[in-house]
Amino acid sequence: MSRLPGRLRPWFRRLPVVARLVLAVAVTMSLVLAGTAGLVYWRVQTALDRQLNDDLTTYRHSLDRAVRTGQELPPGPSGSLQQVLDAQGRVLVSSAALRTQSLLTPAELGAAVRGATVRRDVGSLLPITSDTLRLQAARVTVGGEGRIVIAAVRRGHRDEALRELLAQLALASGLTLIAASYVGYRTARAALRPVERYRAGAAGLADGAQHLRLDVPADRDDEITRLGHTLNHMLDRLAASAERERRFVADASHELRTPLTLMRAELDVALHRPRSAGELTETLRSVDTEVQRLIDLSNALLDLEELGTTQHLSRAPDDLADLVDTAVAPHLRTAERAGRAVTVAAAPATVDVDVRWLRPAIANLLDNALRHGSGRVGVTATVHEGGLRLCVTDEGTGFPPEFLPRAFDRFARAEASRTGEGSGLGLAFVQAVATAHGGTAHAENTGRGACVVLTLPC
Template sequence: MRPHGRPRARLRRLPVVTRLVLAVAVTMSLVLTGTAGLVYWRVKTALDQQLNDDLTTYRSSLDRAVGAGAQLPPGPSGSLRQVLDGQGRVLRSSDALRHQPLLTPAELNAVVRGATVRRDVGSLLPITADTLRLQARRVTADGRTRIVVAAVRRGHRDEALRELLAQLAFASALTLIAASYVGYRTARAALRPVERYRGGAAALADGSPNTRLDVPADRDDEITRLGHTLNHMLDRLAASAERERRFVADASHELRTPLTLMRAELDVALRRPRSAGELTETLRSVDTEVQRLIGLSNALLDLEELGSSGHLTRSSVRLPDLVEAAVAPHRRTAERAGRAVRVEAADTDIDADARWLRPAIGNLLDNALRHGTGTVRLTAAVHDGRLRLRVTDEGPGFPPGFLPRAFDRFARAEASRTGEGSGLGLAFVQAVAVAHGGTAHAENTGHGSAVTLDLPC
């Protein structure tokens, strides 16, 4: 196995252009060899057929003349003849042959027994002199056995075949060279954009974030589609890097605020002796900021976990039970604020991950109770295999400039970052919707705000 694996490994290490040219050369060699072989066989067959026809006709005329005891007729140009008795003695012969027998003893015995012998004398390659094709047959003349040998020279036939071989070899070599050159130029032209794309990717890796591949706009082939795909990927990577940069900056700011407040509270408490009441108030303030940090950290971890679809586990759950479990913790908050929460949930089962969908509904209710006024309404209905869950309030609605970024992380309707909330509630809601294969949409209804979840269930 190892000797075969080494050439393959060496071949795989060659440049792609070299491998393509080798593949073209090998394929063209096989095609040209097959074509040349077919042409040579057809021409050789035609020449041999003509030579055999001439030889058979000449031998037949010799057979008749010997059988009748007549004078031997002349044959084609360059033909030879020989008449032998049953013991192989030469009775009559062409002047060029003198008394040299053309048949071997084995061939003579075969002809005496009635067989017809056909044989070539000399070879096509290497070139030999006096190349012949002969036929020998037994003839009876005056009750005695005679062996008639007729031969014709193959010089013209062999010369034509050698010339054909030379021309085929020359034409095949030129064709192979031309095909290899065309294959090389084609491969280079086809892979030139790939090399250009590689250079662009290398520039991006070297720290040029705005680099984009130069893709021709007047083409639509595999290479240009690859370029468009890579540019799209680069756009996605750039957007992702920008989101990550903003996320890190916002997260740092969000974490810095409570930490700064805690440090200030502690510095004030340590600056001079405090009473037990003052220390208790300081600890309560610090605890509030700690709870805010914990909530922010948990929200960030939840969003990060939702980024992987592997953390989503669907199961059948009763929709009214799911909605009630999400609404229950917020009813007391609504009562304290003198507000009402109205729920309309279809009596059906859905296929969803209740672990994530329940807190998403809770976030929508919390936003409506915190930023809206009046009655909060939650409707959940299923149509055509999709769950449509909508939470509305009767408040002033979202600021118009806030709607396009309502689901961004740390996005807040108010400019201050010191108010309640982390700005991650709606981002979490959208992450839950996307993880379920659905969408989230925020809008103003004219009587307040509305956030809608549309999920396959």
């Protein structure tokens, strides 16, 4: 159907799928049946014409011999005609049915006089006409003078057989086309019935139906069934995504509400009565702290959104030891003030990663260990079989067991209250970096403290 004329394509595309399939089957079957019927008709016509030509040639040869020897013209097959002309076209001998009417046109007579064998059909197969003939004419020399001998046989039986064949082929082709179209229609309807069910289910989902899943047969494995499983998987993903978005909006609203409420409270207190310059300065510092918290939260959310696609990654070879040292350096003074040690063990290797994202991910892990853990913090980085393994450990009490399954969720915090430091996006950012690189991140308790492992292909 890709070769339809330009004016028919829009019309064809507007048809229902079943109608297009049935039309395609009908057109294809019509072409096949027409080709088959044409081949059968051609073979039968060729066989009939060969037999008719053989009889006509034999008959003309017998007439030629009779004219040369001066004998009486022999009778031919049933319904045959004979005629002998001179070079000027005058009828010398003729069958009673012809009388003096010449069977040749002037042009054919001239060709026969020049020695050509003339062959022609008189009358047509359709529409039906009487006295249909096939004739042959050739020159014969008698006593130095030329004679044109014409032999003709009737084509009635041959034409009748061909017309009967055409009628039978038309009837058989029509019935076959109707049967094929009906089977195609029933097959298309049966094949597309599950698609219609899926469409109705999707319409129900669009109307607000909850927890909708398509009814997919479990005992089949065809294209439609696989489509149903794919759509159900998509619905599961959409439901999970909608739930994550709902939780995200609720958590983000809570996180944004807290600093905004504190800022509003500080400003209300400052405006309630006249304040000294020192009190106003303290209020502004408090408001600045909350503004910075909002900025950090917004930046973290933007980073997570940007990491949602690997198109933002720009991998480049980098020295692993330098990468880890650069990420750890800003936190050494914080650890020193807290009286805690930070040890770094990085293998001498070159890794192919996006330093712009991996460096802050390492910094987030170190910041979490310093903020929520205790004792010595260890940072190890090794490369094995094309994979980078980063591990940050501390010697604290570890993660609460109930927190581990959701440690990398956005805004997830181990403490029950949300008033503590941090936004709850640090580990979510680490997991986003790992996913963008095609790796994984997981957290565990080692018995001596917490351990967060980042594994990346490099």
